[in-house]
Amino acid sequence: MPPPADIVKVAIEWPGAYPKLMEIDQKKPLSAIIKEVCDGWSLANHEYFALQHADSSNFYITEKNRNEIKNGTILRLTTSPAQNAQQLHERIQSSSMDAKLEALKDLASLSRDVTFAQEFINLDGISLLTQMVESGTDFGDMLSFTLTAFVELMDHGIVSWDTFSVAFIKKIASFVNKSGMDISILQRSLAILESMVLNSHDLYQKVAQEITIGQLIPHLQGTDQEIQTYTIAVINALFLKAPDERRQEMANILAQKQLRSIILTHVIRAQRAINNEMAHQLYVLQVLTFNLLEDRMMTKMDPQDQAQRDIIFELRRIAFDAESEPNNSSGSMEKRKSMYTRDYKKLGFINHVNPAMDFTQTPPGMLALDNMLYFAKHHQDAYIRIVLENSSREDKHECPFGRSSIELTKMLCEILKVGELPSETCNDFHPMFFTHDRSFEEFFCICIQLLNKTWKEMRATSEDFNKVMQVVKEQVMRALTTKPSSLDQFKCKLQNLSYTEILKIRQSERMNQEDFQSRPILELKEKIQPEILELIKQQRLNRLVEGTCFRKLNCRRRQDKFWYCRLSPNHKVLHYGDLEESPQGEVPHDSLQDKLPVADIKAVVTGKDCPHMKEKGALKQNKEVLELAFSILYDSNCQLNFIAPDKHEYCIWTDGLNALLGKDMMSELTRNDLDTLLSMEIKLRLLDLENIQIPDAPPPIPKEPSNYDFVYDCN
Numbered sequence: 092m093p094p095p096a097d098i099v100k101v102a103i104e105w106p107g108a109y110p111k112l113m114e115i116d117q118k119k120p121l122s123a124i125i126k127e128v129c130d131g132w133s134l135a136n137h138e139y140f141a142l143q144h145a146d147s148s149n150f151y152i153t154e155k156n157r158n159e160i161k162n163g164t165i166l167r168l169t170t171s172p173a174q175n176a177q178q179l180h181e182r183i184q185s186s187s188m189d190a191k192l193e194a195l196k197d198l199a200s201l202s203r204d205v206t207f208a209q210e211f212i213n214l215d216g217i218s219l220l221t222q223m224v225e226s227g228t229d230f231g232d233m234l235s236f237t238l239t240a241f242v243e244l245m246d247h248g249i250v251s252w253d254t255f256s257v258a259f260i261k262k263i264a265s266f267v268n269k270s271g272m273d274i275s276i277l278q279r280s281l282a283i284l285e286s287m288v289l290n291s292h293d294l295y296q297k298v299a300q301e302i303t304i305g306q307l308i309p310h311l312q313g314t315d316q317e318i319q320t321y322t323i324a325v326i327n328a329l330f331l332k333a334p335d336e337r338r339q340e341m342a343n344i345l346a347q348k349q350l351r352s353i354i355l356t357h358v359i360r361a362q363r364a365i366n367n368e369m370a371h372q373l374y375v376l377q378v379l380t381f382n383l384l385e386d387r388m389m390t391k392m393d394p395q396d397q398a399q400r401d402i403i404f405e406l407r408r409i410a411f412d413a414e415s416e417p418n419n420s421s422g423s424m425e426k427r428k429s430m431y432t433r434d435y436k437k438l439g440f441i442n443h444v445n446p447a448m449d450f451t452q453t454p455p456g457m458l459a460l461d462n463m464l465y466f467a468k469h470h471q472d473a474y475i476r477i478v479l480e481n482s483s484r485e486d487k488h489e490c491p492f493g494r495s496s497i498e499l500t501k502m503l504c505e506i507l508k509v510g511e512l513p514s515e516t517c518n519d520f521h522p523m524f525f526t527h528d529r530s531f532e533e534f535f536c537i538c539i540q541l542l543n544k545t546w547k548e549m550r551a552t553s554e555d556f557n558k559v560m561q562v563v564k565e566q567v568m569r570a571l572t573t574k575p576s577s578l579d580q581f582k583c584k585l586q587n588l589s590y591t592e593i594l595k596i597r598q599s600e601r602m603n604q605e606d607f608q609s610r611p612i613l614e615l616k617e618k619i620q621p622e623i624l625e626l627i628k629q630q631r632l633n634r635l636v637e638g639t640c641f642r643k644l645n646c647r648r649r650q651d652k653f654w655y656c657r658l659s660p661n662h663k664v665l666h667y668g669d670l671e672e673s674p675q676g677e678v679p680h681d682s683l684q685d686k687l688p689v690a691d692i693k694a695v696v697t698g699k700d701c702p703h704m705k706e707k708g709a710l711k712q713n714k715e716v717l718e719l720a721f722s723i724l725y726d727s728n729c730q731l732n733f734i735a736p737d738k739h740e741y742c743i744w745t746d747g748l749n750a751l752l753g754k755d756m757m758s759e760l761t762r763n764d765l766d767t768l769l770s771m772e773i774k775l776r777l778l779d780l781e782n783i784q785i786p787d788a789p790p791p792i793p794k795e796p797s798n799y800d801f802v803y804d805c806n
Contacts, residue, residue, distance in 0.1 A: 097116060097117040097118050098114050098115070098116055098117070099114070099115045099117060099160050099161065099162055099164070100112070100113075100114050100115075100162050100163065101113065101114075101115055101160060101162075101163070101164045101165070101166050102163075102164075102165045102166070103128055103142070103165075103166045103167070103168055104145055104165065104166070104167045104168065105132055105167070105168045108132055110165075111128070111131060111132075113127075113128070113131075115160065117157065117158065117160075120154075121142075121152065121153070121154055121157060122137070122138070124142075125137050125140055125141065125142060125168075128140075128142070128168055129168070132168075134168075138171070139170060139171055139174050140168055140169065140170060140171055141168075141169060141170070141171040141172060142166045142167065142168060142169070143166065143167050143169050143204075144164070144165075144166060144167070145165040145166055145167040146165070146668075146669075146684060147669070147671065148203075148204075148669055149167075149200070149201070149204065150203075150204045150206070151172055151204055151206040151207060152166065153206050158726065158729050159685070161684070161685050161686045161687075162686065163684070163686070164684060164685075165684075172204075172206045172207045172209075172210040173210045175201065175207060175210070176207060176210035176211040176213075176214055176216070177210075177214065179194055179197060179198050179201070179211065180211065180214045180216055180219065182194030182197075183195055183198060183219070183223075184219070188233075191233065192232060192233050192236070195233060195236035195237055195240065196232075196236050198211075198236070198240040199236045199239040199240040199243065202239075202240045202243035202244045203243050205247045205249075208243070208244050208247045208249065209247075209249060211244065212244060212249050212250060216244070217241070217244060217245075217250050217254075220237055220240060220241045220244075221241070221255065221256070221259045223237055224237060224238070224241070224259060224262055224263070225256075225258050225259055225262050227262070231273065234273075234276055235273060235275040235276050235279065238276060238279035238280065238283065239275075239279055241279075241283070242279055242282055242283060242286075245283075245286065251291075252286065252287055252290040252291040252294055253291045253293060253294065255287070255294065257297060260287065260294065260297050260298060260301060261301055263280050263283050263284060264280075264284065264298070264301035264302050266280040267280050267281060267284065267302060267306065267307070267310075268301075268302070268306045270309065274315060274318065277310070277318060278317060278318060278321055281310075281318070281321035281322060281324070281325050282321060282324075284298055284302065284325050284328075285321070285324045285325045285328045288325070288328040288329055288332050289328050289331070289332065292332070295329070295332045295333075298329070299329060299333075302325070302329075304326065304341075304344050304345060304348050304350065305348055307322050307325060307326060308348055308350065308353060310322040311323070311350075311353050311354060311357055311358065312353060312357050313357075314361075316358075316361075316363065316365075316366065316369055319357070319358055319369065320366075320368050320369045320372055323354070323358075323369075323372040323373065323376060324372050326345075326350070326376070327372060327375045327376055327379060329341065330342075330376070330379045331375075331379060335386075338383060339383060342380065342383055346528060351525055351528060354373070354376075354525055355522075355525045355526060358373070359373070359522050359525055367518055370518035370520055371516075371517065371518045373520040373525075374513065374514075374517055374518055374519055374520040375513040376520075377520050377521065377524055377525075378508070378511070378512075378513040379513065380524075381507050381508075381509050381524075381531060382509060382510060382511075384458055384504070384509050384531060385509055385510040387456060387457045387458040387461055388453065388454045388455055388456050388457075388458040388500075388504055388509060388510065389453045389454060389456055389510075390453070390456045390457045390458075391450065391451045391452075391453055391456055391457070392447050392450035392451055392456070392457055392460065393447075394445060394447040394448060394451075399447065399457070399460070400447060402460055402464050403435075403446050403447065403460070405464065405467070406438060406463055406464060406467055407431070407434050407435065407438065409467045409468070409471060409474065409475070410434070410437075410438060410467070410474065410475055410478040410479070411434050411437075432444055435493075437478065437481075437482035438478060438492055438493050439478075439481065439489070439490070439491030439492035439493035439494050439495060439496075440491075440493035440494070441491075441493070441494055446493065449493060449494070449497060450497070452497075454500075454501050454504055454509075454510075455497060455500035455501040455504060458500055458504070459496055459497040459500040459501070461532075462496060462500050462531075462532055462535040462536075462539075463492075463493070463496045465529065465532040465535070465536070466496075466532075466535065466536045466539060469532075469536070470536050473536070473540055477490075477492055477539070477540070477543050478492055480543075481543075487552045487553060488550070488551070488552055489553075490542070490543050490546040490547075490551070490559075491553070491556075492539075492543075494556070495539065495542050495543075495546075496535075496539060498556075498560055499535065499538055499539055499542055499560075499563070500535060502560065502563070502564055502567075503531070503534065503535060503538060503567075506564070506567065506568065506571070507531075514715040514716075515715065515716055516715050516716055516719065516734075517715060521571065521574060521575075522574065522575075522576045522577070523575050523576060523577050523578050523580065523581050526576075526577050526578060527578060530578070533578050534578070534581075537578065537581060537582050537585065538563065538567060541563060541566060541567070541585050542559065542560075542563050544589075545559055545562055545563055545566065545589075545590050546559050548589060548590035548591070549562065549590050562590060562593055565593055566585055566588045566593060567585075569584075569588055569596075570584040570585050570588060612773065615773060615776065616769055616773065619769060619772050619773070619776075620765070620769065623765055623768045623769055623772065624756070624765065626768065627746075627756065627761055627764050627765065627768070628746075628750045628756065630764075631743055631746045631747040631750055631756065632658065632662060632747055632750060632751070634743045634747065635657065635658035635743070635744065635747040635748075635751075636657060636658045636659070636660055636662075637657065637677075638655055638656060638657025638658070638666075638678060639655070639656060639657075639735075639736070639740055639743075639744065640653050640654075640655050640670065640674055640678075640736070641653065641654055641655070641656060641733055641734060641735070641736065642734065642736065643734075652669065653669070653670040653671075653672060653674075654667060654668060654669045654670060655667060655668060655670055655674065655678045655683060656683075656731075656733070657678070657683065658689075658747070658751075662689065662751065663688065663689055663690070664686050664687065664688055664689065665686065665687040665688075665689065665723075665731075666683040666685070666686055667683055667685050667686075667687070667731070668682060668683035668684045668685050687723070687725060687731060689751050691725045691726060692723055692724070692725050692748070692751070692752060693724045693725055693726075694723075694724045694752075695721060695722070695723055695724070695745065695748045695749060695752065696721065696722050696724060697720065697721045697722075697745060698717050698718065698720060698721075699717060700722075701720045701721060701722040701730075701732060702722055702730050702732065703720065703722065703730075703732040703734075704716075704717055704720050716734060718738070718741070719734050719735040719736075719737070719738065719741050720732075720733065720734050720735075721733050721735070721741065721744065721745055721748075723748065739760065741758075742758035742759060742760035742761065743760070745757075745758055746758050746760065746761055
């Protein structure tokens with residue numbers, strides 16, 4: 092007969108004694124269980140004791156988390172969080188340097204546990220740590236452990252960031268501004284500054300006064316990628332929290348300090364791989380830089396503004412400079428208007444009489460006009476060639492430069508998501524945008540020339556305008572997915588993606604997705620589909636058996652904590668546990684201490700329905716995080732919360748868990764796999780095999796040839 096669900100079998104350790112095997116009744120109060128354990132070892136004052144996990148986490152067992160205890164868990168009897176906090180509070184004030192260092196080391200480790208952190212904070216421990224930092228008497232490892240403990244305590248979100256003094260901020264800033272500072276102290280100081288900026292508007296202003304971009308630049312020129320990551324994170328935080336009127340000013344300072352070229356040289360082109368966190372910070376910087384364009388993108392042109400009208404006059408002047416101006420006689424006014432109208436038509440504006448009206452739509456607003464002027468001034472030959480080339484074509488075949496530029500600018504803003512806040516999980520930065528100070532404008536210049544080339548290849552007319560834009564978008568998107576390292580490389584990728592090549596790709600994709608709609612084929616599909624779904628189900632379950640490493644999201648992203656989850660080979664138990672770092676190979680079963688029987692699972696929920704997505708905080712509300720979140724609900728009010736590393740893993744796990752529960756697999760990945768496998772299977776079954784004898788056994792594999800002289804490169 093199976094044991095009751097509320098009884099958990101565990102081992103409990105106590106220093107100097109043999110471990111004790113006992114059954115814990117989850118219905119009994121935790122204090123009663125601790126008293127029972129203490130009585131077994133004849134320990135008085137049971138209220139001074141607590142249970143904690145004996146693994147590397149050392150987290151305390153509380154009434155809130157006691158349901159996480161599983162059969163086979165090893166626990167340790169130890170002093171209570173309140174006692175421990177009180178002792179450490181006294182020890183870190185010791186006059187003995189060695190004792191103080193050891194106490195700070197223990198504090199840095201224990202502060203990761205929210206139960207201990209709450210007790211230490213109740214003793215005004217945060218104030219004590221800030222006073223120790225402000226005093227300036229600690230240095231080296233002692234200061235490093237002090238800052239580590241401070242960061243861990245603040246990460247729990249118990250204390251508001253608004254409570255810190257200017258003296259503390261100045262001290263932390265001095266560690267960043269000082270050259271030759273210990274790496275661990277510098278790392279934690281940068282982390283503290285970033286958290287201050289992101290969590291408090293008042294602290295942003297104080298930090299901005301103490302830290303300049305010029306003081307942060309040297310940290311990017313070092314070789315430690317973690318320090319570089321934290322440095323870019325601080326710059327991003329200052330950028331993100333800056334008032335609208337300050338952002339452009341800050342961007343100008345970044346340009347003056349040559350931040351872009353320093354990042355390109357010392358980070359992107361350094362002789363080492365870029366880790367995920369660095370990729371994320373570069374992506375955030377890329378997004379924030381492009382978001383500076385939002386103001387121009389959402390600004391309509393004022394047809395009465397002479398300065399704005401002069402830009403259009405300048406576009407006309409550069410394109411048609413060779414043509415003589417009419418005399419300023421009274422009789423030439425009509426001539427001039429007629430000539431301007433003709434030229435504006437050649438420039439491809441929709442409104443020939445008043446082109447300013449073309450720029451009243453937002454987006455792209457004035458940004459389109461800025462791009463056109465940049466192209467005309469910095470790529471003058473290409474600009475003149477495109478305008479004159481199209482003005483000499485028949486009306487129906489001309490590629491309207493003005494209209495094309497406006498629509499292209501709008502399209503590029505959509506591709507780069509100009510105006511959207513950066514995602515918390517995205518690492519999608521493009522190295523080529525760090526190779527030029529005016530990367531968006533150069534990006535536009537390459538794409539407008541591509542548009543003109545594609546227009547000619549398609550032999551398009553004005554009725555085909557939208558079709559051409561769709562092809563250009565596909566060309567740009569396909570080129571961007573290859574992550575070109577420079578704008579020249581991007582240009583080369585586009586050269587290989589001609590309209591003919593796009594047609595070939597489309598044709599190939601169409602053939603792969605070919606769908607037969609005749610009745611016999613549909614009946615065959617219905618017959619085959621259960622077999623294919625069973626195959627997909629087995630693949631999903633096999634992937635769950637392999638397991639996946641998940642990241643624990645917290646308020647400070649770079650302090651990544653990982654955990655691993657896998658399904659047992661018999662598909663009856665989920666094994667999971669915390670990891671110190673992302674695993675490089677297979678994680679053994681015995682390292683995953685926690686278990687969840689599949690039979691105990693009540694439901695699988697996703698997105699906003701997940702308990703961890705209902706918590707407050709900007710991070711939890713992020714759209715992309717919501718799309719990757721799912722939870723397993725089991726027992727009463729218990730859950731196992733996941734945030735998948737990407738959409739593919741999200742689909743694998745939600746499909747696999749639904750399959751375990753006997754429910755339909757509803758993910759987009761399942762639909763795609765089903766379509767692909769069904770199509771392949773139907774094509775195989777429809778092969779013309781009349782009078783062809785199919786052997787029962789596969790043919791033998793031929794011997795390897797004596798040489799490979801016959802091999803040649805088809806390209």
